[in-house]
Amino acid sequence: MRFYCVNFGIPLACAAVVFLLFDMTKIDIAFSNLFFDPVTQTFPLDQVHFFEKLTHKWARIIPNWTAELALIGAMLSFVWPLINPQKYPRLGRFLEQSKAASVLRFTRDHRRDFLFVVFAFAICTGVIHFLKSHTSVYCPIETTLYGGKVAHMEWYSNFQLFKEAGDGRCWPGGHASGGFTMLALYFVARRYRWRYSKALMYGSLLLGFVYGTTRVLQGWHYMSHTFWAGIFVWLACLLTALAFYGRARLDLPVLQKQKEPVVLIQSTSLS
Template identity: 80%
Template structure:
């Protein structure tokens, strides 16, 4: 069972990484695709000049991952309140919170403290990994390079990678906007902990969201298509390693259960955070 888990969760993304590297980084497919979106007469990517498209796909789109991270952070902070209330020692305060309909929220947060903390940490780890790679490869976006009217040279990430110090001012690889959508994969791993039957929907929805986020920036000339794929690979691995640290492999590899089976399974004791 464990071999299948590792083969699926590590093997597939590593295989995808090899395919993306050979298919995109070692060829000119990225440039060929961006050439289709570039208007040589105006020397611009037309969609980059449409204000509404920029607002809709780049600014408003951030609402989903931003709100998710904020809700998780608030939940993590609220998770420590109910144990401090201690209804047995402070029945008056507990009764007041019950009457105000606040107690159920506090109990829910306390029961899911590990999950809220996991989402917060997973988002932070994903962001840190992407920012590290951006700074230590210094790849410039297509629109910034001489290929499309910019001033900077086009350089592949592997030609400029520096492990121990920043490689330059470029910040385009992997795709940052795409990674924002892919970080929603953290919810998939939390759902897997509870063997939720809609966990697959969260998986594919998060992958689709990241792909859409990344593709819109490709259309504007601010990324190559491979940048989106690389963002998805790194975010998946970051979320997976964080989930293993929080939940353990045994919990994550269990099959999805029906509602009744899940209730029975949830009643089983589990180490608290």
């Protein structure tokens, strides 16, 4: 019961807080106003090309490479079972000498983990894409509040469950969700009870917030979009992890570093 209260209860409570604190007030707009220049009708940081490359283009390398490595690992995990060293001894010796055999065995042993990361990334991306297309929220810089042509609208006022709501694609934060998808690695660490799994979780959350905040500074998102992205990605990763690993495995306590036993040596004096 505690597992579900913590892992579902906390993000749902955060969703209620974000909705009441941001979506029902003008805090988002007030925060974005701090980075908008009314004279030039621009967000100055949106005009800095290096900032765009560093925080938006290059930053994608981290989640992109993680997903690609997981996909490669998942595909390689099926190779070793197809190889029969007894039937093909030369191939077996070559793979052992080239160290490829150890890599193939590793991917085979961790097939479920590689597949989980691939599915978690895909499901998170699908959830965010669904929400974007079925709410049709335009980015701040595209609205009349900041020199754009489209009226500002909250996500809940235009939500359509069974059809696309329009051309807007700003809610929740897509770039932030890319950083948050690294939470999939946290659930892999939880499966193996790695004692640094919490650090991995906090690092993934921090990465998502950094990704999202940089887009807020450029006028391409409101701050609440980042929080919503984190909530939905966490829930998507959690449900995927439960399907792959089960609650019992994820609920096991992490392994703590074992202290080395202290050996007391008593010296005896010779009489």
